[in-house]
Amino acid sequence: MSAVIDSHKEHGHAGHDHHHGPAKGLMRWVLTTNHKDIGSMYLWFSFAMFLLGGSMAMVIRAELFQPGLQIVEPAFFNQMTTMHGLIMVFGAVMPAFVGLANWMIPLMVGAPDMALPRMNNFSFWLLPAAFGLLVSTLFTEGGGPNFGWTFYAPLSTTYAPESVTFFIFAIHLMGISSIMGAINVIATILNLRAPGMTLMKMPLFVWTWLITAFLLIAVMPVLAGVVTMMLMDIHFGTSFFSAAGGGDPVLFQHVFWFFGHPEVYIMILPAFGAVSSIIPAFARKPLFGYTSMVYATASIAFLSFIVWAHHMFTVGIPLTGELFFMYATMLIAVPTGVKVFNWASTMWQGSMTFEAPMLFSVAFVILFTIGGFSGLMLAIAPADFQYHDTYFVVAHFHYVLVPGAIFGIFASAYYWLPKWTGHMYDETLAKLHFWMSFIGMNLAFFPMHFVGLAGMPRRIPDYNLQFADFNMISSVGAFTFGATQFLFLFIVIKCIRGGKPAPAKPWDGAEGLEWTVPSPAPYHTFSTPPEVK
Amino acid sequence: MSSHENYYVPAQSKWPIVATIGMLTTVYGVATWFNDLKAERAESNGPLIFFIGGLILAYMLFGWFGAVIKESRSGLYSPQMDRSFRWGMSWFIFSEVMFFAAFFGALFYIRMWAGPWLGGEGDKGVANMLWPGFEYSWPLLNNPDPKLFPAPSGVISAWGLPLINTILLVTSSFTVTFAHHALKKNNRKPLKIWLALTVLLGIAFLILQVEEYVHAYNELGLTLGSGIYGATFFMLTGFHGAHVTLGALILTVMLVRVWRGHFDADQHFGFEAASWYWHFVDVVWIGLFVFVYVL
Numbered sequence: 001m002s003a004v005i006d007s008h009k010e011h012g013h014a015g016h017d018h019h020h021g022p023a024k025g026l027m028r029w030v031l032t033t034n035h036k037d038i039g040s041m042y043l044w045f046s047f048a049m050f051l052l053g054g055s056m057a058m059v060i061r062a063e064l065f066q067p068g069l070q071i072v073e074p075a076f077f078n079q080m081t082t083m084h085g086l087i088m089v090f091g092a093v094m095p096a097f098v099g100l101a102n103w104m105i106p107l108m109v110g111a112p113d114m115a116l117p118r119m120n121n122f123s124f125w126l127l128p129a130a131f132g133l134l135v136s137t138l139f140t141e142g143g144g145p146n147f148g149w150t151f152y153a154p155l156s157t158t159y160a161p162e163s164v165t166f167f168i169f170a171i172h173l174m175g176i177s178s179i180m181g182a183i184n185v186i187a188t189i190l191n192l193r194a195p196g197m198t199l200m201k202m203p204l205f206v207w208t209w210l211i212t213a214f215l216l217i218a219v220m221p222v223l224a225g226v227v228t229m230m231l232m233d234i235h236f237g238t239s240f241f242s243a244a245g246g247g248d249p250v251l252f253q254h255v256f257w258f259f260g261h262p263e264v265y266i267m268i269l270p271a272f273g274a275v276s277s278i279i280p281a282f283a284r285k286p287l288f289g290y291t292s293m294v295y296a297t298a299s300i301a302f303l304s305f306i307v308w309a310h311h312m313f314t315v316g317i318p319l320t321g322e323l324f325f326m327y328a329t330m331l332i333a334v335p336t337g338v339k340v341f342n343w344a345s346t347m348w349q350g351s352m353t354f355e356a357p358m359l360f361s362v363a364f365v366i367l368f369t370i371g372g373f374s375g376l377m378l379a380i381a382p383a384d385f386q387y388h389d390t391y392f393v394v395a396h397f398h399y400v401l402v403p404g405a406i407f408g409i410f411a412s413a414y415y416w417l418p419k420w421t422g423h424m425y426d427e428t429l430a431k432l433h434f435w436m437s438f439i440g441m442n443l444a445f446f447p448m449h450f451v452g453l454a455g456m457p458r459r460i461p462d463y464n465l466q467f468a469d470f471n472m473i474s475s476v477g478a479f480t481f482g483a484t485q486f487l488f489l490f491i492v493i494k495c496i497r498g499g500k501p502a503p504a505k506p507w508d509g510a511e512g513l514e515w516t517v518p519s520p521a522p523y524h525t526f527s528t529p530p531e532v533k
Numbered sequence: 534m535s536s537h538e539n540y541y542v543p544a545q546s547k548w549p550i551v552a553t554i555g556m557l558t559t560v561y562g563v564a565t566w567f568n569d570l571k572a573e574r575a576e577s578n579g580p581l582i583f584f585i586g587g588l589i590l591a592y593m594l595f596g597w598f599g600a601v602i603k604e605s606r607s608g609l610y611s612p613q614m615d616r617s618f619r620w621g622m623s624w625f626i627f628s629e630v631m632f633f634a635a636f637f638g639a640l641f642y643i644r645m646w647a648g649p650w651l652g653g654e655g656d657k658g659v660a661n662m663l664w665p666g667f668e669y670s671w672p673l674l675n676n677p678d679p680k681l682f683p684a685p686s687g688v689i690s691a692w693g694l695p696l697i698n699t700i701l702l703v704t705s706s707f708t709v710t711f712a713h714h715a716l717k718k719n720n721r722k723p724l725k726i727w728l729a730l731t732v733l734l735g736i737a738f739l740i741l742q743v744e745e746y747v748h749a750y751n752e753l754g755l756t757l758g759s760g761i762y763g764a765t766f767f768m769l770t771g772f773h774g775a776h777v778t779l780g781a782l783i784l785t786v787m788l789v790r791v792w793r794g795h796f797d798a799d800q801h802f803g804f805e806a807a808s809w810y811w812h813f814v815d816v817v818w819i820g821l822f823v824f825v826y827v828l
């Protein structure tokens with residue numbers, strides 16, 4: 001029963017440093033409390049989900065390769081779009097950032113581990129459970145969730161397949177996992193910093209994660225609330241989302257998007273932080289405007305709570321509401337602009353080199369900005385009446401998610417792989433990975449702007465003939481992007497298994513405590529805290 | 534001695550994975566059960582799976598908290614670890630606040646906007662075309678579609694049981710604080726008395742709450758299915774009641790620990806966390822009393 005205590009007695013009295021290595025075998029991973037082990041598990045899980053969600057995107061793009069219905073039934077198509085969105089958001093992007101946080105935050109603030117290591121393990125293992133539950137519904141009678149990742153009521157209540165009940169509980173498990181993960185991150189940052197590591201000396205990745213964690217704790221419970229109301233409407237006869245009983249389906253959208261908009265910042269802020277470390281390293285100049293970066297991040301987080309109804313311009317909200325949410329949304333462009341300006345200024349007159357992390361980061365800045373601009377277009381309420389629920393929206397959020405969140409994750413992975421594995425990755429292949437991804441994703445998503453503006457609706461398995469050419473281009477780009485990700489897998493495995501040994505600090509412009517420990521980072525680091533000047 | 538130097542990193546633990554398996558089993562069971570009920574299937578193994586999941590969770594709770602208590606009592610935790618626990622508990626409570634915020638938000642939205650619009654008021658008066666005769670009032674004693682959602686004949690008055698319950702809970706917030714003061718002065722006897730009293734007040738609250746629900750269901754027709762008034766009423770008071778139950782359980786555990794001689798005047802975070810939680814439950818109730826019952 002008291003495995004914890006006993007194993008401590010074996011290793012001498014607690015309070016001594018734990019310089020023993022990892023346990024052997026499979027149970028090492030199941031029972032681990034080590035932030036590096038848990039970080040790695042998060043990252044592998046995220047990559048597996050990325051491939052799974054990606055293969056669903058391939059099904060979608062294959063069906064849309066030509067007009068007409070060729071490959072899948074419309075009902076199955078809906079399940080594919082829904083699961084693709086859910087898996088990418090909750091299974092690929094969020095866990096990847098939690099994995100990076102696990103690996104890097106203790107190393108960056110000079111802590112021996114995360115603040116609450118057992119809870120950390122719990123946060124991770126809930127995810128495979130949640131996604132196992134969710135994905136298994138695809139194979140049940142009636143099929144998996146088919147109401148879009150935004151699961152609007154009454155589509156997700158009155159008209160939902162049975163699997164919605166499993167979906168609801170899967171969301172609960174993911175939420176619990178995220179909240180515990182976020183609590184761990186906050187406690188680590190606020191409580192475990194090495195002496196001398198003041199808040200304003202923290203690397204921006206730590207700052208952005210601190211703010212992200214706050215967002216998570218604030219909105220994941222709201223998501224739990226909205227799915228609970230669905231559960232009650234479905235199984236216990238309540239009428240939250242049914243006007244026949246005095247409720248309102250629009251209520252669903254308000255509560256969902258109160259979670260949903262901060263959620264998109266949850267998926268991008270950690271990427272902002274990582275890129276803010278990587279660009280200075282390869283421009284060999286300190287980050288321009290550190291303090292303004294911190295304040296910009298905090299402002300974005302604050303604003304993200306008061307813009308949610310920009311997703312609802314067309315459902316019929318009062319004019320004052322339309323105006324308020326339009327202007328509030330546009331305000332976000334200001335702190336975002338500050339960030340883009342700072343990244344550009346950091347590169348200005350730097351002695352830059354373009355290794356893979358830098359390539360992904362530069363592409364991040366440029367392409368994320370495109371996504372930001374299309375976001376501004378969507379924020380114009382009267383214009384959104386035209387754009388809403390078209391492929392223009394799909395283009396927009398993929399420009400912020402793929403070259404934003406995903407490129408941020410790739411950049412981080414290449415930047416820190418030498419630290420994780422002790423080997424340099426294959427730079428040539430990594431550059432190939434970058435260029436193929438870059439070309440593939442632009443080819444896939446840029447034409448979506450055009451078909452969207454021309455009126456092609458989203459979440460539809462068939463379309464009018466005039467959209468055919470652009471859709472074919474999109475599909476070719478999507479297949480390119482998708483196939484390229486196996487190259488990434490290959491590069492990572494190759495790097496783990498061997499390669500040029502990495503020095504403690506493989507990038508000459510890099511800064512931060514993580515580069516003061518050897519590569520690969522020993523199983524236990526900073527058992528005695530470093531002194532930060 | 535710097536607190537950093539003996540930072541405690543627990544070794545491997547089986548509890549998280551047991552907890553995961555327990556939770557997965559539980560929710561799988563519940564979901565199966567609910568679906569089978571709704572589809573009116575004659576047989577369901579949902580309840581059994583749910584029950585097994587519950588057992589695993591109970592085993593886990595005993596084991597995991599047991600381990601933490603042992604570690605704490607054998608002095609493994611530094612002041613720094615103590616601070617980590619405090620941050621953890623505070624942010625957990627904040628997450629609970631946001632959970633309730635979702636339901637309060639729903640209540641305010643219905644009362645301030647959606648309800649009046651449905652009754653034909655303002656910009657969105659078009660909603661009234663659905664049920665032209667519908668008139669909005671709060672508490673809602675006539676639903677737009679009474680066949681689907683039969684309205685209640687009345688609602689619970691704030692000045693009966695709810696008022697008594699308010700007094701009980703507020704008093705219990707004081708008694709738990711008295712218990713804390715006694716603990717800090719190491720007066721074990723008053724500590725036990727105040728803490729036991731707190732638990733009793735919590736239980737009394739729950740009994741009256743059940744009484745109120747029975748009354749609502751049997752005499753007023755105020756049910757989960759009686760339209761949006763019943764929905765928000767039972768959602769808010771029900772989740773609050775669940776939290777009181779949990780809080781009372783936690784306090785009971787603390788009482789048992791006090792009885793066994795745990796905690797001393799300056800090391801008693803477990804007790805403090807329980808009392809924070811109790812205060813949180815109390816504050817939520819004040820919000821409920823004002824916005825659900827009085828206004």
Ligand code: HEM
Nearest residue numbers: 054057060081085088089093148149150401458459460478
């Ligand atoms: C291989 C790269 C990807 C391709 C080819 C792809 C393709 C698509 C397509 C075609 C849709 C539109 C479905 C429709 O509305 O008809 C879609 C929806 C969506 N995608 Fe992706 N996607 C990719 C990567 C990602 C990533 C990395 C994310 C998240 C970080 C993501 C998040 C979403 C979301 C949230 C939706 C909305 C789902 C819904 O309509 O409910 N996608 N994707």
Ligand SMILES: [Cu+2]
Nearest residue numbers: 261308310311
């Ligand atoms: Cu938004």
